[in-house]
Every structure is written in C-alpha cells, then in structure tokens.
Amino acid sequence: MQNSKKKLYIETLGCAMNVRDSEHIIAELTKKENFKITDKANEADLILINTCSVREKPVHKLFSEIGAFNKIKKEGAKIGICGCTASHLGEEILKKAPSVSFVLGARNVSKITKAIKEERFVDIDINYDESEYAFGEFRSSPYKAYVNISIGCDKRCTYCIVPHTRGEEISIPPNIIINEVKRAVQSGAKEIFLLGQNVNNYGARFSDKSIKNIDFSDLLEMVSEVEGVKRIRFTSPHPLHMDDKFLKVFATNPKICKSMHMPLQSGSSKILKEMKRGYTKEWFLDRALKLREMVKDVHISTDVIVAFPGESDRDFEDTLDVVKKVRFEQMFSFKYSPRPLTKAAKFSNQIASDIASKRLKTLQDLHREIIDDISLQQEGKTFSVLFEELKDRGWLSGRSDNNFMIQAKGSEEYLGKIVDVVITNPKRMVLYGEIIE
Numbered sequence: 001m002q003n004s005k006k007k008l009y010i011e012t013l014g015c016a017m018n019v020r021d022s023e024h025i026i027a028e029l030t031k032k033e034n035f036k037i038t039d040k041a042n043e044a045d046l047i048l049i050n051t052c053s054v055r056e057k058p059v060h061k062l063f064s065e066i067g068a069f070n071k072i073k074k075e076g077a078k079i080g081i082c083g084c085t086a087s088h089l090g091e092e093i094l095k096k097a098p099s100v101s102f103v104l105g106a107r108n109v110s111k112i113t114k115a116i117k118e119e120r121f122v123d124i125d126i127n128y129d130e131s132e133y134a135f136g137e138f139r140s141s142p143y144k145a146y147v148n149i150s151i152g153c154d155k156r157c158t159y160c161i162v163p164h165t166r167g168e169e170i171s172i173p174p175n176i177i178i179n180e181v182k183r184a185v186q187s188g189a190k191e192i193f194l195l196g197q198n199v200n201n202y203g204a205r206f207s208d209k210s211i212k213n214i215d216f217s218d219l220l221e222m223v224s225e226v227e228g229v230k231r232i233r234f235t236s237p238h239p240l241h242m243d244d245k246f247l248k249v250f251a252t253n254p255k256i257c258k259s260m261h262m263p264l265q266s267g268s269s270k271i272l273k274e275m276k277r278g279y280t281k282e283w284f285l286d287r288a289l290k291l292r293e294m295v296k297d298v299h300i301s302t303d304v305i306v307a308f309p310g311e312s313d314r315d316f317e318d319t320l321d322v323v324k325k326v327r328f329e330q331m332f333s334f335k336y337s338p339r340p341l342t343k344a345a346k347f348s349n350q351i352a353s354d355i356a357s358k359r360l361k362t363l364q365d366l367h368r369e370i371i372d373d374i375s376l377q378q379e380g381k382t383f384s385v386l387f388e389e390l391k392d393r394g395w396l397s398g399r400s401d402n403n404f405m406i407q408a409k410g411s412e413e414y415l416g417k418i419v420d421v422v423i424t425n426p427k428r429m430v431l432y433g434e435i436i437e
C-alpha cells in the first residue's frame, strides 16, 4: 500500500561518483525496503547524507548539518552518514554525533539494506570489493545514465584523500558495464556517462583475473556499439594516460561527446612532481593542444589547485601560463586544503592563506576573461543539444555535444530529444539560442 511506505530524504555532496552511489542507495531502499523518496527532511523516516571529504569545508559542515537535521527530524527518524567522510571518520562520527545510527563508507554503499536494520552500524572497509556488484536501477535523470566503470583509485596524488576513502582501483567487468548500458537505454537513456576516478586507466586490474587485454579506448568502442546509445561522456580521465590511441578514439567516434575533462592541478612541473601527478607542464600542453588540433570545437575543462605547499610565484605563473595557452572552456579552482592521511599535509612549506586567496582570485579573474571571450565566439554557431529540463517561461535547457549549457524557447515535446540549436545570445554561463527545425 502506497501510504505505508517509509520516507527517505537523501542529500548528496561531492562528485558524480557520489551521485551514482546515491542512485544506488535509492534503488536498494525503494525496491527492497519499501521506502519512497521525499524532499522534505522533516517528514523523513530516514535521513541520509552522502558526504564528500575532498576538501575540509564540507567535512566541517557535516556536523552542523547533523545538528540541523536533529532539530527538525520526526520522532524516531534515523540519520545515516555515507560516502567519503564516512570512510575517513568512521566511528568518530557516532562519538561526535550520537543521533547518527549508521556510518557507511564510500566503498560499502551496497550494504545499505543491512545498515538500516542495525543499531549503531559502522562499515568503512576500503578493501571491500564492490566491483562485481550490479548497481541498482534508479536514475535521477530519465535521459542521462551514470554508469560506474571502476571503483577506487591507485594514484597516490599527495594532496588527495580519495585513495584512503575509496580504496584501491578495480575495474568493473565489461559485461556488467554493457548490461547496465543496455538496461539504461531500454529505460529511455540517450546519454551514457561513464564514471571512475581514473577512467582512462580502465582495465589495469580486474578481480576476475581471466579478463584481459581491454583498455578504456576498447570499452568506449564497445559502449558506442550498444544500440540506442546516442551520446557517451565520461569523467575523470587522467592526463597521464591520454595516449594517442585514446585521443584518436575520442576524436573519431561520433557518439563520444567532444568534451574532455583534463585535471591540470598545477602548471608547474616542479609542483606536479611534488603532487605525484606523473606528468609535466610540457606533456599536459602537448596533449591539450593536440586535442584542440584533432577535434574542432572541443570543450576542455579542468581542475586547478592553487597554493599547494612550496608553490612559488613562478610556479603559480606556470599555472597561469597553461590556462592562457589552453583556454579551458570551464575551470574548477580550489585553494589547497590539507587533508588527513595525505603526504602533502605533512609538508613543512605550507602557503599562507592570504597568498592562497590572492592567487585564487588572480586565476579566476583570468579565467573569467577567457570564458567571456569564448562565449562571445559561439554566436552564430550551431550545436546539437540534448534537452533535459523545461524551465520557467518555456525555456528548455540542455547541454551541447561539447558541453556548453544551452537554453532555447520550446515545449515539453523536446525533452529527451537531441536537436540543433543556433546560438543567438551567448552569455558567460548559458548560451541562449533558437531551435532549428
């Protein structure tokens, strides 16, 4: 009976991997445990926070959020903490916040149905192998399907907490991925979004040792052959693994969206070495500029960290130099945040916070000028757009193949369709245009 269902309120922080984990949690609880979703925390029987720990701020926020939920939650409602902060703080969360019933690490979300049934449950095992676990069928978007292709991360970037929260990297067997893609397409997905911490390192390790000789380029080709798949996106690739084979498949397979995330982190070869990124400024520039050459209108996005320990003015100049040369269409930039368990947190040459703020501002000002210029250049161009949302006053919103946010006037019938749009009024965040019939 519909009204006997329990209500689940779930908040998702962090990256696309967390979004997919939340989808899985929702699928498990709605299909196996008689829950339905609510967007009102005060009505929920279970409040879940799927956390991120990549920077310090969201971790601090967690405890104030738990406090806020305590004030509004229904009598007897449970609170559970999942995700990366759950992995790294574990028991400590229960000690600091006794109202929390369970803590489930980022690599243990498949145990959600067990967690909700126990009193004070903690499972943060980062060696748990979820690579052959079929993810549940719940999609936050009817047109776009996130599909995990690997779990964990084998890189040891010295600033990054993720290997400590998501464990070692294991690729998901190709047959599981392809089956999931087929199911997603059957239920209406047009776009397949492949997810992993280092997608283009796919195939480096499987739990099933009989699976051999398959890399990310091969997987991309296999996914593109599934009938009904119209678009493929992926995140995040690592610049180190951007070999020629990968760039060629990216450039030539028509189903692969021409949008590449290339996390630079720093433009200084010295800092990149300290970060253990495995590439130099020159390698990064070579790959990015080659991409520009191979793919017309390619959209390149990036992540940059400023004020990593030991970063001098000259090192920072190198970062600005790469940004000027590559002219990223999108940039996510952060002040370095020392994270527990990481090597860089123990480096002695930490940078003062006022210098970090100044650098971040300089970088963001530079990038704002670049994207204003890039946006203006899109006027008159035609892009193929998958419309995903109908906003107020008849504005359809979606992304172009090359990842620009585009809006055009239209009606519901365009939702889930891929149509051509000519840009008539480009703005910094959104390119406005008209549908070409």
Ligand code: 5AD
Binding pocket: 054, 055, 159, 160, 161, 263, 265, 303, 304, 305, 334, 335, 336, 337, 338, 339
């Ligand atoms: N400090 C600041 N930014 C970080 N990131 C990861 N770890 C840190 C850290 N310790 C950024 C990186 C990464 C993005 C997801 O978060 O730029 O690509």
Ligand code: SF4
Binding pocket: 013, 014, 015, 016, 017, 018, 051, 052, 053, 054, 083, 084, 106, 161, 162, 165, 166
């Ligand atoms: Fe995603 Fe990393 Fe944040 Fe975990 S710590 S949610 S892997 S961004």
